[in-house]
Amino acid sequence: TQLLEQSPQFLSIQEGENLTVYCNSSSVFSSLQWYRQEPGEGPVLLVTVVTGGEVKKLKRLTFQFGDARKDSSLHITAAQPGDTGLYLCAGTFSGGYNKLIFGAGTRLAVHP
Amino acid sequence: EADIYQTPRYLVIGTGKKITLECSQTMGHDKMYWYQQDPGMELHLIHYSYGVNSTEKGDLSSESTVSRIRTEHFPLTLESARPSHTSQYLCASSESTDYLFGYTFGSGTRLTVV
Numbered sequence: 012t013q014l015l016e017q018s019p020q021f022l023s024i025q026e027g028e029n030l031t032v033y034c035n036s037s038s039v040f041s042s043l044q045w046y047r048q049e050p051g052e053g054p055v056l057l058v059t060v061v062t063g064g065e066v067k068k069l070k071r072l073t074f075q076f077g078d079a080r081k082d083s084s085l086h087i088t089a090a091q092p093g094d095t096g097l098y099l100c101a102g103t104f105s106g107g108y109n110k111l112i113f114g115a116g117t118r119l120a121v122h123p
Numbered sequence: 124e125a126d127i128y129q130t131p132r133y134l135v136i137g138t139g140k141k142i143t144l145e146c147s148q149t150m151g152h153d154k155m156y157w158y159q160q161d162p163g164m165e166l167h168l169i170h171y172s173y174g175v176n177s178t179e180k181g182d183l184s185s186e187s188t189v190s191r192i193r194t195e196h197f198p199l200t201l202e203s204a205r206p207s208h209t210s211q212y213l214c215a216s217s218e219s220t221d222y223l224f225g226y227t228f229g230s231g232t233r234l235t236v237v
Contacts, residue, residue: 053215054226113165
């Protein structure tokens with residue numbers, strides 16, 4: 012049983028479209044991180060959210076942490092081919108010594 | 124420029140061979156981790172270390188072992204490789220156990236056991 016469920020599993024869109032991917036859990040997290048992984052590489056940290064209801068923006072990417080700290084979303088505005096990759100969410104628990112629990116990821120393909 | 128290095132990037136070996144996957148970081152981080160990643164599955168923690176001479180098993184049972192003799196070096200060893208060990212192995216490090224800090228990952232080693 013996955014602690015973190017990511018949806019959708021796959022997403023294929025055209026350049027310029029908007030999209031939202033989700034990360035859900037029944038558990039409360041101390042923090043939630045989003046990573047992007049490109050083929051043949053390791054994940055790269057995009058953002059960390061720690062406060063319920065927190066919203067962070069990174070250029071065209073908007074990250075939101077749910078009020079109850081059980082879920083998060085990533086919204087991309089006007090997607091570009093360079094956004095293509097595997098988006099992973101990962102959570103930490105209080106007292107968990109920063110051991111990350113990962114979701115299975117959303118694989119995004121943005122076509123020109 | 125990568126601050127955490129994994130070698131080799133790709134490895135194809137026969138069943139029963141002993142292998143060591145190398146991981147080194149130049150950031151002086153005390154916390155280091157090994158994750159296993161299979162297609163369509165979440166990353167699973169198999170080993171972690173909070174400093175020199177400190178190693179712990181992760182949430183996913185693994186037949187591999189690790190050592191931490193130097194801060195910058197965290198190798199993973201399989202004494203006798205089997206086809207079930209075929210996977211992508213990712214090494215990561217973190218500045219702190221504080222949950223505010225993210226991980227820096229290496230590029231991974233893709234292992235195939237035939």
